[in-house]
Amino acid sequence: MTLYEPEAHFATKSGKILVGHDAIRKALGALIEGKTHFQSRVVRGVTIGEIAQLYTDFESPRVDESGKIVPVHNNAIEVLRRQSDGSWKLIMGILMDVNKNGAAISVRQRRPEDSIPVTC
Secondary structure, three states: OOOEEEEEEEEOOOOOEEEHHHHHHHHHHHHHHOOOOOEEEEEEEEEEOOEEEEEEEEEEEEEOOOOOEEEEEEEEEEEEEEOOOOOEEEEEEEEEEEOOOOOEEOOOOOOHHHOOOOOO
16 A cells, blocks of 8 residues: 555546545455556656656456456556655546457446456
8 A cells, every 4th residue: 555645546447436545455455365466557647746647557367257367458547646755656546447449438438338347
């Protein structure tokens, strides 16, 4: 949880807003316990003073119901604040789905037929 400021906000794919370390830890607990390996790539980033906004692609495998390993792709918009020691911490993250064509769909535009099933 050291990546997040204490009162960070995190929007899940369902649109629920989680606030603070405890809530975010609960949501990410299964990923942490499962030692999920993510590969991420910052597609675009903008920094203005002490604030940075990133658009990030994430890829991670998951095991489906049949035991087959399936690649999972997600996108996120993340906002970070520079800390007094020069490091950066997340203050807001919005997890987005990716449709079958690889295009990001915001949590408000998401349709079940466009989603890749993801277990978190």
